[in-house]
Amino acid sequence: MTVAIDRATGKRHGDRAPRSGPGQRLKQSYQKHWYAYAMIAPVAIVLGVLVLYPLVYGVYLTLTDANSLNTARTIGVNHIDATYKFIGLDNYADILWGDTAYDRFWSHFIWTIVWTALCVALHYCIGLGLALLLNQKLRGRTLYRLILVLPWAVPTFVTVFGWRFMLADGGIINTALDALHLPSPAWLEDTFWQRFAAIMVNTWCGVPFMMVSLLGGLQSIDASLYEAAEMDGASAWQRFRYVTLPGLRSVSSTVVLLGIIWTFNQFAVIFLLFGNTAPDAQILVTWAYYLGFGQQPRDFAQSAAYGILLLAILIVFTSFYRRWLNRNDQQLAI
Amino acid sequence: MSTTTVESSAEASRTVPTQAPGRIRRRGDQSLAGSLVSHGILTVASLIALFPILWLVFLSLGPDKDDYLHPGGIWKKMTFGNYSFVLQHTAFFDWLKSSLIVSLGTTVIGVLIAATTGYAVSRMRFPGYRKFMWVLLVTQMFPVAVLMVPMYQMLSDLQLIDSYLGLVLVYCSTAVPYCAWLLKGYFDTIPFEIDEAGRVDGLTPFGTFARLILPLAKPGLAVAAFYSFLTAFGEVAFASTFMLSDTKYTFAVGLQSFVSEHDAQRNLMAATAVLIAIPVSVFFYLVQKNLVTGLTAGGTKG
Numbered sequence: 001m002t003v004a005i006d007r008a009t010g011k012r013h014g015d016r017a018p019r020s021g022p023g024q025r026l027k028q029s030y031q032k033h034w035y036a037y038a039m040i041a042p043v044a045i046v047l048g049v050l051v052l053y054p055l056v057y058g059v060y061l062t063l064t065d066a067n068s069l070n071t072a073r074t075i076g077v078n079h080i081d082a083t084y085k086f087i088g089l090d091n092y093a094d095i096l097w098g099d100t101a102y103d104r105f106w107s108h109f110i111w112t113i114v115w116t117a118l119c120v121a122l123h124y125c126i127g128l129g130l131a132l133l134l135n136q137k138l139r140g141r142t143l144y145r146l147i148l149v150l151p152w153a154v155p156t157f158v159t160v161f162g163w164r165f166m167l168a169d170g171g172i173i174n175t176a177l178d179a180l181h182l183p184s185p186a187w188l189e190d191t192f193w194q195r196f197a198a199i200m201v202n203t204w205c206g207v208p209f210m211m212v213s214l215l216g217g218l219q220s221i222d223a224s225l226y227e228a229a230e231m232d233g234a235s236a237w238q239r240f241r242y243v244t245l246p247g248l249r250s251v252s253s254t255v256v257l258l259g260i261i262w263t264f265n266q267f268a269v270i271f272l273l274f275g276n277t278a279p280d281a282q283i284l285v286t287w288a289y290y291l292g293f294g295q296q297p298r299d300f301a302q303s304a305a306y307g308i309l310l311l312a313i314l315i316v317f318t319s320f321y322r323r324w325l326n327r328n329d330q331q332l333a334i
Numbered sequence: 335m336s337t338t339t340v341e342s343s344a345e346a347s348r349t350v351p352t353q354a355p356g357r358i359r360r361r362g363d364q365s366l367a368g369s370l371v372s373h374g375i376l377t378v379a380s381l382i383a384l385f386p387i388l389w390l391v392f393l394s395l396g397p398d399k400d401d402y403l404h405p406g407g408i409w410k411k412m413t414f415g416n417y418s419f420v421l422q423h424t425a426f427f428d429w430l431k432s433s434l435i436v437s438l439g440t441t442v443i444g445v446l447i448a449a450t451t452g453y454a455v456s457r458m459r460f461p462g463y464r465k466f467m468w469v470l471l472v473t474q475m476f477p478v479a480v481l482m483v484p485m486y487q488m489l490s491d492l493q494l495i496d497s498y499l500g501l502v503l504v505y506c507s508t509a510v511p512y513c514a515w516l517l518k519g520y521f522d523t524i525p526f527e528i529d530e531a532g533r534v535d536g537l538t539p540f541g542t543f544a545r546l547i548l549p550l551a552k553p554g555l556a557v558a559a560f561y562s563f564l565t566a567f568g569e570v571a572f573a574s575t576f577m578l579s580d581t582k583y584t585f586a587v588g589l590q591s592f593v594s595e596h597d598a599q600r601n602l603m604a605a606t607a608v609l610i611a612i613p614v615s616v617f618f619y620l621v622q623k624n625l626v627t628g629l630t631a632g633g634t635k636g
Binding site: 029033035036037039040042043044046047050051053054055057058061071072073129130133134136138139141144146147148149150151152153154155156157158159161162163165166168170171172204208212261264265267268271272284285288289292293300303304306307308310311314315318 | 369372373375376379380382383384386387389390393402403404405447448450451453454455458460461466469471472473474475476477478479480481482483484485486487488490491503504506507510511514538539540543564567568570571575585586589590600603604607610611614615618619622
């Protein structure tokens, strides 16, 4: 008999019938769970065809020297067969400890880590600050909230263009800085200021999501906890430290993980802000794109290898993050 | 907490006389200074949030392509000329068509395929459940670079480069797991008693899902649809690599083409940007409350 809801009847040790043979068990398992498998089949198939197969193919490409000159292609009516060959792990070795590994990989790697850490920290702190302000009884807070969500509402590719106007050499930001007799940096040319500008724009884009999520979290904290804390004479800081932060824990751990993944993979902001003009401000994702599609000849193998390395970094990080949460008795919502 | 009862009662007796008679401050009410500071910070933050957008709108009214460098002049010669030019003489409507086809295609396929899965992972525990959830999570972390090269190779083998179908397929690789994920969160909020009631009445799991749960889950389906629409609409990397012909560009790519092809016609770019941003932002505002609940539904419950 199949049950639609079997989440309550989780396996418990000791109340199992004597083990039957493997064939029998397989059959029972099939009878019990075929509904579930039928229901996840569409997604499983799509993932297999659209994600798993390309991924395996991509891993294979990283073991070759494929580029746009030796892969199969059609020019006019002539079809040219692929001539790339298998070279094993050379691509990875070259990326990680080849001659110019520092310039190509490690410098971008360090910048990517710095970028992710700074952006997520800024997103979280500013978002939490604004959420706390909006969670008070305050005249016009709905209006504030609507305005503050705006950067999220406008598509990134639109806002980044807006920022490019503002950051351009004679743009409004430098004009304003000039008027205040402050130095006006070359935002889109100088490496340091490119990085600064990228973090600034990404922070501007990312704060609303954090703010709204944390606001939701704040509103779900039971008000009686605050009353009790106040009765005990807790100061505002103590109430924040011992009621608000623990109450936000599960939302925080989820949005911080999402934020880290999204920022680490943030393609649009840097790509649209600089195009190919800023080799030193590229994070690993945009750098991998540049290798595969931004130059001639296109280096497919190295680009794919970067992609696999990036994915590996994220998976390792997420596993550790999860384990760390579990150790602290927290569950990730996802 | 270190404050003892004695201290706090002493403190209370000290503060009572300073309170104005008749005004008792309740929790959540603020002192005047406090609320002024709050308003101050929020106003500054709002200005920062608004300014880049307003600036874009303002620049879009300047007729000259270099007006963004001396914006003071725009006040005297404000015009909607850029807008009418963009609407009449550029590929704006082609881009609109491409964007809509690709985004709606992704949305429909994504939601349709993901719905049953979301239900299954919400209600059933089957062998391999954890691994499956892990796969769904991992696909969320795919950097664009991972699938881009192999997808490009495969689609060019299938002659699907520069076709809407190709781009829809690419977007489905992220939209489908994403929707399944989101819908699981929503299905979790629907009481399990409803399923039990359906089962008692003799419905199969499919029947329960189709007749009872699906109608209840409409808001959740809407959230998943909005999300995949907005994601597909704003995607840049795949769209700019896989779409080659001018008329098939999505907005994300078309907007860039003003820089290269038309010698950086920034006034037109600004106008196009505003034309895209306004409907999308309105759409977003209508659904934003649900979007957040959808994304963190599981999160707030822990």
